[in-house]
Amino acid sequence: MLIELEKVEKIYNRGRANQVRALTEVDLLVVAGEVVCLRGPSGSGKSTLLAIIGCVIPPTSGRAAIAGKQLARLPDRFLTIHRRESIGFIFQRFNLLPTLTVLENVTLPLLPLGIGPRERRQRARRLLERLGIAHRENFPAGQISGGELQRTAIARALINNQPIILADEPTAHLDTRLSHEFMAIMAELKAEGKTIVITSHDPLVAEDSVIDRVVEVADGRVRCC
Protein backbone atom coordinates (compact mmCIF):
# COMPACT_ATOMS: atom_id res chain seq x y z
CA MET A 1 0.00 0.00 0.00
CA LEU A 2 1.55 3.27 -1.04
CA ILE A 3 -0.79 5.63 0.78
CA GLU A 4 -2.45 4.55 4.02
CA LEU A 5 -4.47 6.94 6.13
CA GLU A 6 -6.36 5.74 9.17
CA LYS A 7 -8.67 7.93 11.25
CA VAL A 8 -6.81 11.03 10.14
CA GLU A 9 -7.99 14.30 11.62
CA LYS A 10 -6.81 17.81 10.95
CA ILE A 11 -7.69 20.72 13.15
CA TYR A 12 -6.17 24.09 12.25
CA ASN A 13 -5.47 26.60 15.05
CA ARG A 14 -6.44 24.11 17.72
CA GLY A 15 -7.63 25.65 20.96
CA ARG A 16 -7.87 29.13 19.50
CA ALA A 17 -10.91 31.19 18.57
CA ASN A 18 -10.27 30.59 14.87
CA GLN A 19 -10.09 26.79 15.24
CA VAL A 20 -11.22 24.90 12.11
CA ARG A 21 -11.89 21.18 11.92
CA ALA A 22 -10.82 20.41 8.35
CA LEU A 23 -10.72 16.59 8.37
CA THR A 24 -12.57 14.05 10.52
CA GLU A 25 -11.75 10.32 10.72
CA VAL A 26 -10.43 10.02 7.20
CA ASP A 27 -9.54 6.50 6.07
CA LEU A 28 -7.94 6.25 2.66
CA LEU A 29 -5.95 3.49 0.99
CA VAL A 30 -4.24 3.93 -2.36
CA VAL A 31 -2.28 1.10 -3.95
CA ALA A 32 0.79 1.56 -6.12
CA GLY A 33 -0.10 2.52 -9.68
CA GLU A 34 -3.59 3.70 -8.83
CA VAL A 35 -4.97 7.07 -10.01
CA VAL A 36 -7.44 8.60 -7.57
CA CYS A 37 -9.51 11.76 -7.82
CA LEU A 38 -10.52 13.51 -4.58
CA ARG A 39 -13.74 15.28 -5.48
CA GLY A 40 -15.74 17.68 -3.36
CA PRO A 41 -16.97 21.22 -3.02
CA SER A 42 -14.75 24.13 -2.07
CA GLY A 43 -13.84 24.03 1.62
CA SER A 44 -14.52 20.29 1.96
CA GLY A 45 -10.92 19.50 2.92
CA LYS A 46 -9.38 18.29 -0.37
CA SER A 47 -6.25 20.47 -0.25
CA THR A 48 -5.73 19.64 3.42
CA LEU A 49 -5.96 15.93 2.65
CA LEU A 50 -3.53 16.25 -0.26
CA ALA A 51 -1.08 18.26 1.87
CA ILE A 52 -1.11 15.49 4.49
CA ILE A 53 -0.53 12.82 1.84
CA GLY A 54 2.25 15.01 0.47
CA CYS A 55 3.94 15.25 3.89
CA VAL A 56 3.57 19.02 3.73
CA ILE A 57 1.53 19.30 6.94
CA PRO A 58 1.12 16.73 9.74
CA PRO A 59 -2.26 15.34 10.75
CA THR A 60 -3.53 16.44 14.18
CA SER A 61 -4.23 12.80 14.97
CA GLY A 62 -4.56 9.48 13.22
CA ARG A 63 -2.11 7.31 11.34
CA ALA A 64 -0.54 8.25 8.03
CA ALA A 65 1.89 5.98 6.22
CA ILE A 66 3.19 7.23 2.89
CA ALA A 67 5.49 5.15 0.69
CA GLY A 68 6.25 2.78 3.52
CA LYS A 69 7.01 5.35 6.22
CA GLN A 70 4.91 6.21 9.27
CA LEU A 71 4.96 9.99 9.18
CA ALA A 72 4.53 10.47 12.93
CA ARG A 73 7.68 8.44 13.53
CA LEU A 74 9.86 10.55 11.25
CA PRO A 75 11.74 13.51 12.71
CA ASP A 76 11.26 16.70 10.61
CA ARG A 77 14.60 16.38 8.87
CA PHE A 78 13.81 12.87 7.64
CA LEU A 79 10.29 13.86 6.73
CA THR A 80 11.69 16.48 4.34
CA ILE A 81 14.02 13.91 2.79
CA HIS A 82 11.18 11.40 2.52
CA ARG A 83 8.99 14.02 0.83
CA ARG A 84 11.67 14.90 -1.73
CA GLU A 85 12.23 11.26 -2.58
CA SER A 86 8.63 10.15 -2.69
CA ILE A 87 6.35 13.01 -3.65
CA GLY A 88 6.04 15.19 -6.73
CA PHE A 89 3.59 18.02 -5.97
CA ILE A 90 1.84 20.03 -8.68
CA PHE A 91 0.34 23.09 -7.02
CA GLN A 92 -2.87 24.79 -8.07
CA ARG A 93 -1.11 27.94 -9.21
CA PHE A 94 1.97 25.99 -10.20
CA ASN A 95 4.12 27.99 -7.70
CA LEU A 96 6.91 28.65 -10.17
CA LEU A 97 9.39 31.45 -9.57
CA PRO A 98 8.71 33.97 -12.34
CA THR A 99 12.20 35.44 -12.57
CA LEU A 100 13.96 32.08 -12.78
CA THR A 101 14.15 30.31 -16.12
CA VAL A 102 12.12 27.23 -16.94
CA LEU A 103 15.25 25.08 -16.54
CA GLU A 104 16.11 26.67 -13.18
CA ASN A 105 12.59 26.14 -11.88
CA VAL A 106 12.64 22.49 -12.89
CA THR A 107 16.05 21.79 -11.32
CA LEU A 108 15.23 23.59 -8.05
CA PRO A 109 14.13 20.45 -6.13
CA LEU A 110 17.50 18.85 -6.90
CA LEU A 111 19.56 21.60 -5.27
CA PRO A 112 19.35 20.26 -1.70
CA LEU A 113 20.17 16.73 -2.88
CA GLY A 114 23.79 17.42 -3.73
CA ILE A 115 23.37 16.54 -7.40
CA GLY A 116 25.89 18.39 -9.57
CA PRO A 117 24.86 21.09 -12.07
CA ARG A 118 25.54 18.96 -15.16
CA GLU A 119 23.36 16.10 -14.03
CA ARG A 120 20.67 18.55 -12.90
CA ARG A 121 20.60 20.13 -16.35
CA GLN A 122 20.61 16.77 -18.12
CA ARG A 123 17.73 15.43 -16.11
CA ALA A 124 15.71 18.62 -16.59
CA ARG A 125 16.36 18.71 -20.34
CA ARG A 126 15.20 15.14 -20.74
CA LEU A 127 11.92 16.01 -19.06
CA LEU A 128 11.46 19.29 -20.91
CA GLU A 129 11.99 17.47 -24.19
CA ARG A 130 9.54 14.81 -23.24
CA LEU A 131 6.96 17.42 -22.31
CA GLY A 132 7.58 19.39 -25.50
CA ILE A 133 8.92 22.59 -23.95
CA ALA A 134 12.68 22.20 -24.39
CA HIS A 135 12.68 25.29 -26.60
CA ARG A 136 11.61 27.37 -23.59
CA GLU A 137 14.33 26.24 -21.19
CA ASN A 138 16.00 29.66 -20.97
CA PHE A 139 12.80 31.71 -20.77
CA PRO A 140 11.89 33.23 -17.40
CA ALA A 141 8.83 31.39 -16.09
CA GLY A 142 7.08 34.76 -15.91
CA GLN A 143 7.18 35.00 -19.70
CA ILE A 144 5.70 31.72 -20.89
CA SER A 145 2.14 30.67 -21.71
CA GLY A 146 -0.30 28.91 -19.39
CA GLY A 147 0.23 25.55 -21.08
CA GLU A 148 4.00 25.93 -20.82
CA LEU A 149 3.72 26.90 -17.15
CA GLN A 150 1.72 23.78 -16.54
CA ARG A 151 4.30 21.57 -18.25
CA THR A 152 7.11 23.26 -16.35
CA ALA A 153 5.28 22.53 -13.09
CA ILE A 154 4.83 18.88 -14.13
CA ALA A 155 8.52 18.61 -15.06
CA ARG A 156 9.47 20.01 -11.65
CA ALA A 157 7.22 17.46 -9.93
CA LEU A 158 8.88 14.62 -11.86
CA ILE A 159 12.51 15.70 -11.63
CA ASN A 160 13.47 13.36 -8.80
CA ASN A 161 11.55 10.42 -10.29
CA GLN A 162 9.22 10.25 -7.31
CA PRO A 163 6.70 7.37 -7.27
CA ILE A 164 3.78 9.53 -6.05
CA ILE A 165 2.42 12.50 -8.01
CA LEU A 166 -0.05 14.83 -6.30
CA ALA A 167 -1.93 17.59 -8.12
CA ASP A 168 -4.17 20.13 -6.37
CA GLU A 169 -6.97 21.39 -8.65
CA PRO A 170 -4.59 21.24 -11.61
CA THR A 171 -7.14 22.33 -14.19
CA ALA A 172 -8.66 25.21 -12.19
CA HIS A 173 -6.82 27.82 -14.23
CA LEU A 174 -6.64 25.99 -17.54
CA ASP A 175 -8.96 26.06 -20.55
CA THR A 176 -10.57 22.86 -21.83
CA ARG A 177 -7.84 22.03 -24.32
CA LEU A 178 -5.05 22.43 -21.75
CA SER A 179 -7.08 20.47 -19.21
CA HIS A 180 -7.30 17.56 -21.65
CA GLU A 181 -3.57 17.87 -22.31
CA PHE A 182 -2.95 17.70 -18.58
CA MET A 183 -4.97 14.50 -18.29
CA ALA A 184 -3.14 13.01 -21.30
CA ILE A 185 0.16 13.59 -19.51
CA MET A 186 -1.29 11.96 -16.37
CA ALA A 187 -2.23 8.94 -18.52
CA GLU A 188 1.40 8.65 -19.67
CA LEU A 189 2.61 8.82 -16.08
CA LYS A 190 0.11 6.18 -15.06
CA ALA A 191 1.40 3.91 -17.83
CA GLU A 192 4.85 4.32 -16.27
CA GLY A 193 3.48 3.06 -12.97
CA LYS A 194 3.20 6.33 -11.06
CA THR A 195 0.62 6.60 -8.30
CA ILE A 196 -1.40 9.76 -8.75
CA VAL A 197 -3.84 11.65 -6.54
CA ILE A 198 -5.64 14.64 -8.04
CA THR A 199 -8.06 16.92 -6.20
CA SER A 200 -10.71 18.49 -8.37
CA HIS A 201 -14.28 19.51 -8.69
CA ASP A 202 -13.88 19.67 -12.46
CA PRO A 203 -15.96 16.91 -14.16
CA LEU A 204 -13.40 16.86 -16.94
CA VAL A 205 -10.94 15.43 -14.41
CA ALA A 206 -13.22 13.10 -12.44
CA GLU A 207 -14.76 11.59 -15.57
CA ASP A 208 -11.49 11.09 -17.44
CA SER A 209 -10.68 7.45 -18.20
CA VAL A 210 -7.29 7.74 -16.49
CA ILE A 211 -9.04 8.02 -13.11
CA ASP A 212 -9.40 4.59 -11.49
CA ARG A 213 -11.46 5.77 -8.54
CA VAL A 214 -13.26 8.89 -7.39
CA VAL A 215 -13.25 9.52 -3.64
CA GLU A 216 -15.92 11.96 -2.50
CA VAL A 217 -14.86 14.48 0.12
CA ALA A 218 -17.64 16.27 1.98
CA ASP A 219 -17.34 18.41 5.07
CA GLY A 220 -13.97 16.94 6.02
CA ARG A 221 -15.01 13.33 5.62
CA VAL A 222 -14.44 10.85 2.80
CA ARG A 223 -17.34 8.76 1.73
CA CYS A 224 -15.47 5.86 0.34
CA CYS A 225 -12.03 4.42 1.03
Ligand code: ADP
Ligand atom coordinates in the same frame (compact mmCIF):
# COMPACT_ATOMS: atom_id res chain seq x y z
P1 ADP B 1 -10.73 22.48 -0.26
O1 ADP B 1 -9.36 22.26 -0.84
O2 ADP B 1 -11.65 21.30 -0.46
O3 ADP B 1 -11.33 23.75 -0.75
P2 ADP B 1 -9.32 23.02 2.22
O4 ADP B 1 -8.59 21.79 2.61
O5 ADP B 1 -8.53 24.11 1.58
O6 ADP B 1 -10.59 22.62 1.32
O7 ADP B 1 -10.03 23.65 3.50
C1 ADP B 1 -10.80 22.89 4.40
C2 ADP B 1 -11.17 23.78 5.58
O8 ADP B 1 -10.00 24.12 6.31
C3 ADP B 1 -11.79 25.10 5.15
O9 ADP B 1 -12.76 25.46 6.12
C4 ADP B 1 -10.63 26.07 5.20
O10 ADP B 1 -11.04 27.38 5.43
C5 ADP B 1 -9.81 25.52 6.35
N1 ADP B 1 -8.37 25.79 6.17
C6 ADP B 1 -7.59 25.38 5.12
N2 ADP B 1 -6.31 25.75 5.32
C7 ADP B 1 -6.27 26.40 6.53
C8 ADP B 1 -5.22 27.01 7.29
N3 ADP B 1 -3.95 27.02 6.87
N4 ADP B 1 -5.56 27.57 8.47
C9 ADP B 1 -6.83 27.55 8.92
N5 ADP B 1 -7.87 26.99 8.25
C10 ADP B 1 -7.59 26.41 7.06
Ligand code: MG
Ligand atom coordinates in the same frame (compact mmCIF):
# COMPACT_ATOMS: atom_id res chain seq x y z
MG1 MG C 1 -8.32 23.28 -2.31
